[in-house]
Amino acid sequence: MSEIIRVIFLNLDITNGAAGLNGIPRFVNWFWLFIFTAGTILIISNFIRSSHGRACISIREDEIAGEAMGINTTKYKVIAFTIGAFFAGIAGALYASFFYFLKPDTFGFLKSIDVLVIVVLGGLGSISGSVISAILLALVSTILQSFSEIRMVLYALILVVIMIFRPQGLMGSKELSMAMFSKLGDKLKSRKGRV
Numbered sequence: 001m002s003e004i005i006r007v008i009f010l011n012l013d014i015t016n017g018a019a020g021l022n023g024i025p026r027f028v029n030w031f032w033l034f035i036f037t038a039g040t041i042l043i044i045s046n047f048i049r050s051s052h053g054r055a056c057i058s059i060r061e062d063e064i065a066g067e068a069m070g071i072n073t074t075k076y077k078v079i080a081f082t083i084g085a086f087f088a089g090i091a092g093a094l095y096a097s098f099f100y101f102l103k104p105d106t107f108g109f110l111k112s113i114d115v116l117v118i119v120v121l122g123g124l125g126s127i128s129g130s131v132i133s134a135i136l137l138a139l140v141s142t143i144l145q146s147f148s149e150i151r152m153v154l155y156a157l158i159l160v161v162i163m164i165f166r167p168q169g170l171m172g173s174k175e176l177s178m179a180m181f182s183k184l185g186d187k188l189k190s191r192k193g194r195v
Contacts, residue, residue, distance in 0.1 A: 002107075002109075002112060003108075003109065006104060006107060006108065009104060010104045015104075017104075018103075018104060019103075020101060020102050020103030020104060021096070021101065021102045021103075022100065022101045022102075023100070024096050024097060024099075024100050024101065024102065025097070026097055026098065026100055027097045028094050028097040028098045029098075032094070033094060033098065036090065036094055040087055040090070041127060041131065044083075044087075044127060045127055045175075047083065048127070052076065052079060055071045055076045056076050056079070056080050057125070058071060059071065059073050059076055059077065060124075060125075110152070113152070113155060114137070114155075117133075117137060117155050117158065117159060118130055118133045118134045118137055119133075119169075120159060120162060120163075120169060121133035121136070121137070121158060121159075121162055121169055121170060122134070122169050122170055122171060123168055123169030123170055123171040123172045123173060123174070124168070124169060124173075125168075125172065125173030126169065126170075126171035126172060126173055126174055126175055127175060128171060128175045128176040129169055129170050129171030129172070129174075129175075132170060132171070132176075133169075133170060137155075140154065
């Protein structure tokens with residue numbers, strides 16, 4: 001579906017076709033990117049803790065069991081799709097304003113692979129895992145910028161290794177919290193005490 005939409009926009013006059021859109025005014029800087037990112041994470045984490053979010057999680061885990069419990073699966077799938085499209089629209093607007101220029105091949109199939117790798121690497125049930133994996137993959141992409149062919153091979157290897165050794169991703173369904181850091185600190189203190 002994303003490829004169909006991309007090809008349609010590639011052939012429209014309003015989007016300037018393959019030449020893309022340029023001269024987009026820059027209203028966004030790093031501060032606003034941080035504010036929007038933090039706001040998005042806050043809104044999504046609050047949504048997940050709500051009754052609607054728990055319904056979406058139950059559909060993700062077992063759709064048949066969720067429907068048996070009285071959850072309207074179609075309604076919540078549409079809600080999840082709408083929320084995702086809303087935040088994707090905001091991300092696209094921020095991207096366009098930050099880089100002044102949009103071209104169709106920027107949002108091709110490889111961008112979908114990037115998002116898939118981020119979600120799988122971080123863990124399907126973890127927002128903080130997705131943030132950590134996005135940072136890791138951005139660093140890897142920056143390091144391998146001069147070797148663009150190797151990047152996709154590396155992504156494939158990362159996906160295969162994760163599926164074999166840690167199918168739940170880096171964080172699984174856990175979230176980073178202060179309690180997690182205090183437990184880690186207690187473990188490190190107890191190990192120092194033994195040594």
